Amino acid sequence: MRDDIVHLTLNELLDANARFDLAAKGTTNHCPMALIALAKMGASPERLRQFFDRWEREVALIAPPVDTTITRRDWTEHLGDLAAFGALRQCFQDWVMDAGPVPVIEAVLQAGRFAPASNAFHALIRLAYGIEAGHAGEIASGLASFVASYLPIDVTLENHRRADSIEAAFDHVTRALRGTTLPQDFITSRLRAVAGDVRFGKAMLAPPSDTALLDDLARTTIGAYWREPDFTLLHTVTATRAARIVFNELRDDLVEQLLPDLWIALCAAYATVGPLPAASPAIPDSSLDWNDVCRMAVASNDEHVIKMTYTCLCEDRRDPSPRYLASAVRLVSSDSAGTESRSSAP
Secondary structure, eight states: OHHHHHHHHHHHHHHHGGGEEEEETTEEOOHHHHHHHHHHTTOOHHHHHHHHHHHHHHTEEEOOOOOSOOOTTTGGGGTTOGGGHHHHHHHHHHHHHHHOHHHHHHHHHTSSSOOTTTTTTHHHHHHHHHHHHTOHHHHHHHHHHHHHTOOOOOOOOTTOOBOSSHHHHHHHHHHHTTTOOOOSSBHHHHHHHHHTOHHHHHHOOBOOSSSOHHHHHHHHHHHHHHHOOOHHHHHHHHHHHHHHHHHTTSOHHHHHHHHHHHHHHHHHHHHHHOOOOSSOOOOOOOSOOHHHHHHHHHHOOOHHHHHHHHHHHHHHHHSOOHHHHHHHHHHHHHHHHTOOOOOBOO
16 A cells, blocks of 8 residues: 555655756756666655655746647657646647557667766666656657757777777776866766767777677676776766666667767766776675665765665666665765765766
């Protein structure tokens, strides 16, 4: 009975979230993603409403009225058109309701070059949360974000040698851009700067051939985040899990088509951070377990603490590693102490 009430409350709030714009004050609209993560970690209906109300009061921007109609025939004309988000969302939601989500997801992800860096990876992440929740409006919002905030990276892997490892590839691009002065405001600004730097394209290595790429990316991204708790690196962890959720819905041949651009986008993200510390810190003993960590995350008002904790929980269940719990403990402990450090997103 309680789960039914949580589910009904979550869907009600996700529906209500449609009145918020894609952007929020100084960030993107994380509210629906955080609500889904909170519900999955055991938040009560009251806690979901509390989070939503605070977001609406302090962070949300009300979406402008939708005064245009975008159809299934002309939506591709709006790639990169942020003002079209609301109309795109309506178009995709109607389409999902008619055809189911998979044909619409496939159509959007194949329109132009796959651009997982769009909206600082939040288009991909929001789409994945929509799929997890089975919510047509949030699936549509994720797809609309892909189109409206379209950020392809015009780099090819053709004739580039293969990396010996994922870590080696990430290190190669970060060192190629070492010393570069990047914008300090938003992740997207830094991604654009790296993508436009010819040195990045020249330094790109193709991914290792003898690897299950998504699995190894997951291990590498959490390893990097444990070494350096950087805000952009946090997004590479959550984006890699999001890609797995989305790709699980797609044909194998389409996934193979999309994987190279995910690889390029993650390399670009690492290039914005710079070389990481050589040594990985030891994992300390902790009295906190996943129940404690989830309880602390559910009590947090920080959307990134909530989403990253949930990601670590899910990834640890899928492929156990002590780094997931250790990273989540560090994050929720810093949040409780008010010491977390972050840059703006998207």
